[in-house]
Amino acid sequence: MAIFEIPDVRIAGLSSCVPMKRASNQDYTWISKKERELLIRTIGVETRRIAEQGQTTSDLCMQAAEQLMEKLGWGRNEINLLVFVSQSRDYIIPSTSALLQDRLKLPKTCITLDINLGCSGYVYGLSVIGSLMKTTGVQKALLLVGDISTITSAYRDKSTYPLFGDAGTATALELKPGFPPMQFNLQTDGSGYEAIIIYDGGVRNLTSKKSFDVKKYGQGIYRNRLQVALDGIEVFNFSLREVVPNIKTTLNHFNRNLDEFNFLLFHQANRLINETLRKMLRVAPEKVPYSLKDFGNTSCSSIPLTMVTQMGDALRTQPLELLLSAFGIGLSWGTVLIHTDGIVVPELTEQEATPKKPEKI
Secondary structure: OEEEEEOOEEEEEEEEEEEOOEEEHHHOOOOOHHHHHHHHHHHOOOEEEOOOOOOOHHHHHHHHHHHHHHHHOOOHHHEEEEEEEOOOOOOOOOOHHHHHHHHOOOOOOOEEEEEOOOOOHHHHHHHHHHHHHHHHOOOEEEEEEEEEOHHHOOOOEOOOOOOEOEEEEEEEEEEOOOOOOEEEEEEEOHHHHHHEEOOOOOOOOOOOHHHHOOEEEEOOEEEOOOOOEEOHHHHHHHHHHHHHHHHHHHHHHOOOOHHHOOEEEEOOOOHHHHHHHHHHHOOOHHHOOOOHHHHOEOHHHHHHHHHHHHHHHHHHHOEEEEEEEEEEOOOEEEEEEEEEEOOEOOOOEEEOOOOOOOOOO
């Protein structure tokens, strides 16, 4: 099993950036008012942030990183590792992490790496960047995690469009000998890959004229093959089947008790899934913060966004024991147990899109 720990790596700071544009699910007129109200109660999403044309995940992550580095007082030449986790990269090639190294003016000695993951991406990203820091001796690093999911959500697909929002985050990490270890339990089941998928646009199914054909897949569900397909029942069943055992196995392996954690942070899948998991674990509601109401499901950025917007004061002012649980696309899921000791957490920043000139071809 992929159960392991990474000592001596400390989270120094955390920041988030969202697009300025808002969308309310009360205005989602593709479905009736009664259905809108039921949907909002079920998934827990009232408003979302929507990236505008030309606004990218890397733009949001860059603004979050710039803000965080300034607040930390970190020099750019001190940062020698950058990991970018996203499903919405700037280009097919080159890697977005390389572009961010240049845009952030980090040194050429900086290692950069892209990770293509959604829902579980923050937990997986912490494991990768922490491991690299320990093996290379890099003292300071940036984990940039975010997604623009609204661009692939069809307006006439009620199973996806009201759910997803856009965000970018930055996590600053540093080597600190003797710091309590991050403790991980990571899992994957690729047999469930079709539960959340975009069928065309990759090498398996190249984009063609048929990719743009809109088809009906159910009542109120119309999309093309370049837009995300979500099997809600399968995702719900998977989450209830795998997440709680993963958490309990992690706690047992490291001889930890759920009661010792100040907060349990779930990936913001939807309120029905997360509340069911919370009740299965018998955790008090005040220990499980949500950002769903105001931001929706922001894919891999949902956990750090929740930390910034719902827990900023606690993170800044006191030591905390945190359990992070992320699950979804892949299918992949994982738990990490982390200690924080009073970290830099700037207030949420917003980004207004600026028109971008078309690139020459």
